[in-house]
Amino acid sequence: MTQTATPALPIVFSREVEAARAAGLPLVALESTIITHGMPYPGNIEMARSVETIILDGGAVPATIAVLNGVLHVGLEEDQLEQLAQAKNVMKLSRADFAFALATGRTGATTVAATMIAAALAGIRVFATGGIGGVHRGAEESFDISADLEELAKTDVIVVCAGAKAILDIPKTLEVLETRGVPVVTCGSTDFPAFWSRVSGLPSPLSVETADDIARFEAARQALGVRGGILVANPVPAEDEISREEMEGYIQIALQAAAEQHVAAKAVTPFLLDHIFHQTGGRSLKTNIALVENNARLAAGIAVALAR
Ligand code: PSU
16 A cells, blocks of 8 residues: 655555556546445445446556545555445545545545546546436525536536436536536437436437547647536446336435435435435446446546547
């Protein structure tokens, strides 16, 4: 384990990431909230390992990001990944509390927002996740809007996801992204995907066919000096999807339970994902793992294309 942070950056790199940086190999960032708050053990660790393997097979090097005992790690060693996957009382870190975890020696998993901040700091341009956070249903009352959207507007990282989670208000999520100037580009479809389902019923603002197309788009943005992230949406493979109609039934029941139990703020998304996992007898988890793997494959392709 590399234990000393580099003098210039408050980051500890894993051996593999350190070697990749020295050799100038393409890197793909991965988040850790999906491991600690998004999936139960041991499905979470299986997903974390398989996603890393897929990125290596795609010609890039994976860098899973987390805060362990107040230290920011970019790339986790096998034992660190295993410990995190089983850890309890892990903070769910976003822009607001990322530095707090560092300052107080806490262990925290990075959400999309915090992972983007860390990736940008480490010079990593591509990041694969499952589904971004967004505008929650009923946000007109609760004001619950994920900090992921604001981060996409600010931070120069390409985020590959399977769309916004269908538990959200997807039309409002797309509206906020448009207002904040975040390009939303779906790969291989003209429909914006809805995480477990290939379609949301909403057209994607932009569409492309390949990883090379996304690399060209990024190059053009850089030439223009346009800052901020790109949201790449990648529909879940057809053989793994659960239809929008079927999902909507589970989501309604989960939302009802969340309301009855007064679940709020950061706890909402993990609660809903867990509720849906139990309702579907684990099928939603299988789909979630498949879509993250699919996103890792595309993210590796984008990182390799950008490095050419
Ligand atoms: N993708 C998944 N599962 C997850 C997440 C993404 O397949 O749990 C996490 C990401 O870390 C994202 C977070 O930032 O869900 C959104 O949480 P919230 O809605 O509280 O902003």
